[in-house]
Amino acid sequence: MSEEKEIQAGEVENTEAVEETTETVETVEVEENVEVQQLKPQRKGQRRRKIETVEPVESEWKEQVVQIRRVTKVVKGGKKLSFRAIVIVGNKKGQVGMGVAKAAEVIVAIQKAVADGRKNLITVPIFKTTIPHMITGRSGAGSVVLKPASQGTGVIAGGAVRAVLELSGIENILSKSLGSKSPLNAANATLNALKSLRTFKEVAAQRGISMNQLLGSK
Numbered sequence: 001m002s003e004e005k006e007i008q009a010g011e012v013e014n015t016e017a018v019e020e021t022t023e024t025v026e027t028v029e030v031e032e033n034v035e036v037q038q039l040k041p042q043r044k045g046q047r048r049r050k051i052e053t054v055e056p057v058e059s060e061w062k063e064q065v066v067q068i069r070r071v072t073k074v075v076k077g078g079k080k081l082s083f084r085a086i087v088i089v090g091n092k093k094g095q096v097g098m099g100v101a102k103a104a105e106v107i108v109a110i111q112k113a114v115a116d117g118r119k120n121l122i123t124v125p126i127f128k129t130t131i132p133h134m135i136t137g138r139s140g141a142g143s144v145v146l147k148p149a150s151q152g153t154g155v156i157a158g159g160a161v162r163a164v165l166e167l168s169g170i171e172n173i174l175s176k177s178l179g180s181k182s183p184l185n186a187a188n189a190t191l192n193a194l195k196s197l198r199t200f201k202e203v204a205a206q207r208g209i210s211m212n213q214l215l216g217s218k
Contacts, residue, residue: 060091062167063114066160067183068106085109086184088160089117090167096194097121098164098187122191125199129171132200137193142180144189149174160187168194 066086073080082102087110090096099117103109125132130148137144144161149172155165157175160183165173177186204214 060093061089061118062092063117064088064163064167065110066163066187068109071102083109085113086160086187087113087117088163088167088187089114089121090164090169092167092169094124094126094169095121096124096164096168096191098191100184122195124168124170124194125197126169127199130173131170131194131197133197135193135196137189137191137196139188139192140180140182140185142182142185142189143178144186144193145176145178146190146193147174148172159183161190163187164190164194 064087066088067084068086069084071082071084073082082104083106084100084102085106087099088096089099097117097120099113099115099120101109101112101116103112127148129151131146132148134145134147137146149156151172153172153174155162155170155173155175157165157173157177159177161175161177164187165175175190177189180186200211200214204211207214
């Protein structure tokens, strides 16, 4: 009887050991599953890509359309219709230009005029917020008179003359348009006047005197 009890006790111990081993195996399998689940998001196909939004940089160049006219050209087969655009381009920092272009569509004519204006830029000598001296510009049958003004006067001009002066960066000035009222002639006359301006240093160097002597200071 004692031997049978020992055998039964041994069988019970063996079954407990087997249960313990099965439990350990189950725990290992569970741990492996956890590890696999943790590694899944790190696969190449499941990586999340960060989308970066880049804001467009605003250009310092400003454009202003002065005039759009429908023009015709007489050809052998009849009349060819197109649009002519006059656009003023400037950065309000002393550089300004005018572009003229023709095209069958208005948008294309404006784009071509803007490109033409950037090719024909001039540098304007600005003294504080106005021009150094009085000047008269001419183009065809039109002429424009420009006079320096004190602080707070503003841009006293209209039409194409105002567009050229504002985009060049001049804040205080007096102007008078004479002769032809064509926007093209007015803009060309204004650009001619601004191109002819001279700084105090240039005048002093041409006369062979110093800046103090030119300005009349002691």
